Amino acid sequence: MGGPTTSAPTTSAPAPAELLEIGLRVAAEAAELITVERRSAVSVADTKTSATDVVTRVDRASEELIRSRLLEARPDDGFLGEEGGNDTGTSGVRWVVDPIDGTVNFLYGLPRYAVSVAAEVDGEAVAGVVWDVPSGVRFYATLGGGAFRDGEPIGVREPTPLAHRLVITGFSYRPEVRTIQAQAIARLLPIVRDIRRIGSAALDICHVAEGSADAYVEEGLNPWDHAAAGLVAREAGARTLLTTGAGGGMTLMVCAPEHGFDEFLATVTELGFLAGPTS
Template identity: 75%
Template structure:
């Protein structure tokens, strides 16, 4: 990947327009195929970690449209799509974030598309497929939901913060997470588990939650949603979780340190994590 690419406002705008257009097209495909019926095509890390034919169809469409419009860009997709970048831009894509929700018909699953340069997200788009609600952000340009600027929720005591979480698919790690979440529950307002990491991060961005913590995330889970959250006034950190996997912690900047200290104290962060 080129390290000398100049990231101009014009380039960011081009990447954003393309990501929005492709996310909308992928969402239409997903809706059509959902209406025709959905079956599990395979499992990945465990029997609960499912993938459907529609996941593959969506990624194939997204990859083809992005690289067709911008030959030479790189691509990293959840369902195995990999292309090295010659242009300096890499697309990081989850074709359906929240596949289990998609399988069951719960209206919380999204197309997530981010454009990175040298590993830094420049543009992020998260489109909730069932509702059509679209979140997007540009580095340094703020975050939006359907055109409305987003800001995180105002400061609140820890006891009045609503926290979103998620659970890894591996049973031993799930058990460790459950024990730690049980210790977190009494000290916050409540806990939710909607089932889509990308949308969870956007919920923090729009002030619908005060914090988010989940272990087992991959770059395609948080690349776009993390940028939306940060551009709305949140802070994110990638750490090592209790199960040894990547842990994402996200909260408004004004309450981040207290939230991080709390999730560390209850045991969600690995004891030997640096710092």
């Protein structure tokens, strides 16, 4: 008689709510670290794409903290962080982290910066947290579970004509790209209600999600800029598109309520924000 047969253990993807709970916990700890460090003098530790694209010691400390806490909770997960962390992992889960989104605001003491933590399963964001550090406001969502601000459901604004829409944008740190972006913004400004430039892509996108802005468009985003906030926006009733920007072949994001997305996309395409036709 043959012996008992065995099979390799099977693992299933963790529930999005479980990943969200971890994300909220580590984002809270990072926000506390950033708040404490902001009471001391903050200076530039390094630059990245240009002399104006800065990194502070606190960016690095925040990412190190988040990475270590995630590793403690889920040691087999992957990790992608703005300040250089990049682990493949073996679980099918990857954390995408911006330790301080809005570093220039943080450096100058302007109260518009956030911690962004997203969990992806097989490449799709399933849980995301954007923690507005100065205010303590938390935006978060799970795939199929809706979007929330401090426990209250949020949703996009009601339909409104293009001329009455408030649009948020941002600018690249590369001077040659900024020139092209500024020209496109100058063409958009006369045909919308107004333009805002806040300085944190994650918070910008969450403002569309909560209905405090009508649309967002910006070139130069990386996965850590939009992974968490994009999920929040989609769960709140927005549509997002990642495509190629006209300025330098970098990723451009368009985000707007589902009901007004097509018109807004057509407008920014016509005005020269995009490199070419979208797919």
